Amino acid sequence: MPYDPSAFPPFAVTVDLVVLTVRKDALCVLVVRRGEPPYQGRWALPGGFVRDDEDLEAAAARELAEETGLRPHAPEGPGVHLEQLATYGAPDRDPRMRVVSVAHLVLAPDLPAPIAGGDARSARWAPTDTLLGPVDANGWDAEQAPLAFDHDRILLDGVERARSKIEYSSLATAFCPPEFTVGELRRVYEAVWGVALDPRNFHRKVTGTPGFLVPTGGTTTRQGGRPAQLFRAGGATLLNPPMLRPEI
Amino acid sequence: MPYDPSAFPPFAVTVDLVVLTVRKDALCVLVVRRGEPPYQGRWALPGGFVRDDEDLEAAAARELAEETGLRPHAPEGPGVHLEQLATYGAPDRDPRMRVVSVAHLVLAPDLPAPIAGGDARSARWAPTDTLLGPVDANGWDAEQAPLAFDHDRILLDGVERARSKIEYSSLATAFCPPEFTVGELRRVYEAVWGVALDPRNFHRKVTGTPGFLVPTGGTTTRQGGRPAQLFRAGGATLLNPPMLRPEI
DNA sequence: GCAAAAGTGTTGATCCTACACCCATGA
DNA sequence: TCATGGGTGTAGGATCAACACTTTTGC
Numbered sequence A, B: 001m002p003y004d005p006s007a008f009p010p011f012a013v014t015v016d017l018v019v020l021t022v023r024k025d026a027l028c029v030l031v032v033r034r035g036e037p038p039y040q041g042r043w044a045l046p047g048g049f050v051r052d053d054e055d056l057e058a059a060a061a062r063e064l065a066e067e068t069g070l071r072p073h074a075p076e077g078p079g080v081h082l083e084q085l086a087t088y089g090a091p092d093r094d095p096r097m098r099v100v101s102v103a104h105l106v107l108a109p110d111l112p113a114p115i116a117g118g119d120a121r122s123a124r125w126a127p128t129d130t131l132l133g134p135v136d137a138n139g140w141d142a143e144q145a146p147l148a149f150d151h152d153r154i155l156l157d158g159v160e161r162a163r164s165k166i167e168y169s170s171l172a173t174a175f176c177p178p179e180f181t182v183g184e185l186r187r188v189y190e191a192v193w194g195v196a197l198d199p200r201n202f203h204r205k206v207t208g209t210p211g212f213l214v215p216t217g218g219t220t221t222r223q224g225g226r227p228a229q230l231f232r233a234g235g236a237t238l239l240n241p242p243m244l245r246p247e248i
Numbered sequence C: 001g002c003a004a005a006a007g008t009g010t011t012g013a014t015c016c017t018a019c020a021c022c023c024a025t026g027a
Numbered sequence D: 001t002c003a004t005g006g007g008t009g010t011a012g013g014a015t016c017a018a019c020a021c022t023t024t025t026g027c
Helices: A056-068 A128-132 A151-168 A171-175 A182-193 A199-208 B056-068 B128-132 B151-168 B171-175 B182-193 B199-208
Strands: A012-023 A026-033 A047-049 A081-088 A099-107 A123-127 A213-220 A228-233 B012-023 B026-033 B047-049 B081-088 B099-107 B123-127 B213-220 B228-233
Touching: A012 A056, A012 A151, A012 A171, A012 A182, A026 A056, A026 A128, A026 A151, A026 A182, A047 A056, A056 A081, A056 A099, A081 A151, A081 B081, A099 A151, A099 A171, A099 B099, A123 A128, A128 A151, A151 A171, A151 A182, A171 A182, A182 A199, A182 A228, B012 B056, B012 B151, B012 B171, B012 B182, B026 B056, B026 B128, B026 B151, B026 B182, B047 B056, B056 B081, B056 B099, B081 B151, B099 B151, B099 B171, B123 B128, B128 B151, B151 B171, B151 B182, B171 B182, B182 B199, B182 B228
Parallel strands: A012 A099, B012 B099
Antiparallel strands: A012 A026, A012 A047, A026 A123, A081 A099, A213 A228, B012 B026, B012 B047, B026 B123, B081 B099, B213 B228
8 A cells, every 4th residue: 555644643652651669578669649630640561652762662661760760671671671562552541632552561670769850749659469450349448449441451461571580580689679688589579479489499599590699609687597598690581391380 | 730632643544464374394474565655565464444333352363254254262261362462652653654563462273274354465374583683784675575564563573472471371282173182283383493302201291280281182283293183272371380491 | 405497318109112913904 | 015194002311209317596
């Protein structure tokens, strides 16, 4: 077909961010409160319009920096991980206009400082299980209401992506600070999967997988008990054999 | 921010299809020849604009029907499989305008009839390894030139998705006719992964995985040799334990 | 000493690979 | 009879779950 500008309808394109972290042994997501209609006052995933001269991943990185002050790292490095998740474009997903949203997934360590660069009054970490858990008529209040737009579905897809990727990749280290113990890494797996793991077998498994963990030589007692070795993330990105998620 | 139509730039949104099949023991992709600039005369992935009132997956299903006459099935059923792959939106990926393309992956059995509904003169099955293989200055001709736009990258992502998904899901059966033998299923794995598998261990593995294959009772000798049992795809979508891809 | 968390050893079950071997058809 | 692909048996190795046990700190 020849090029005809009237042959296609115009869309708005946005990026939405599923920013996950592990806080107090719970998987949490960054949500912001909407200040204007539609869904005014409701919690939503952070996001915004893609600019005219901007690639999708660049737009996601820009929104992440605006909301949290975080910058994505190279795929291999430690720290914040950013990847494209999926795209959502149902015709009625935004009542104002036709919007296609390219969702991205961010995995970040628990930030000791409050979220930098963002507006603390309108942004917070919400445990994912209260947002995604079964809707119980009793324990339900406005604070735990579903997210705006189709953001519940996007969050669910993001959590499921994180749950499966830590099985066969070293991505769980993205939830940890630059130096961490085996026990801290295990608590990440337990929080993301929502299961209890055997500490002894877990230790053998992760320290025995080549390229997963590199000892730094230091130790720490911040968890109490016997001092634990400190590790950094190794260069390996794919785990072979994978971590096994217990069946529920 | 209040709603302001001038606050966001308009985009065109398209769907592109990576339609894969296994023909003559080779993984092949459906490509169409472009009839107009840019990239006139070059091969490209099929695709088209998303309509104003159309969901993304519906647009992909419509394009698939227009190009091949195929219809996607429910996730559980046998036959054509359709899923979203990824979204590509570099500012310069189409010289005419700003286009964001939501790529979809289709897995189809080898079609005995030529591609129905499409234009046979301008559509063909191309082996993926000649499109993606290392660029060798000798064996390179226009017929094997890279695809238009960023379709080489999209194809590579689609092939990689198919390679990994048949490890832990029963999706390989989407490449097979409704009834098939264990040997035919094995040749699918060998074509997609590009490796040779032990027929004896493969047989034990797939017939021993609960829910993967259901015997129909019939047999066939279409491959020569001893008659082989015929199977249909079972209800299982996730394989536990997964098929193991040999390391190269 | 005692609690707590970090590690190591061991055992039996499960799964995988490799290959010997048999089975049922067409030519 | 032979070639061809289908299918079963079996032995050795790798991996895993379960759990007893030792180590090293803070209190």
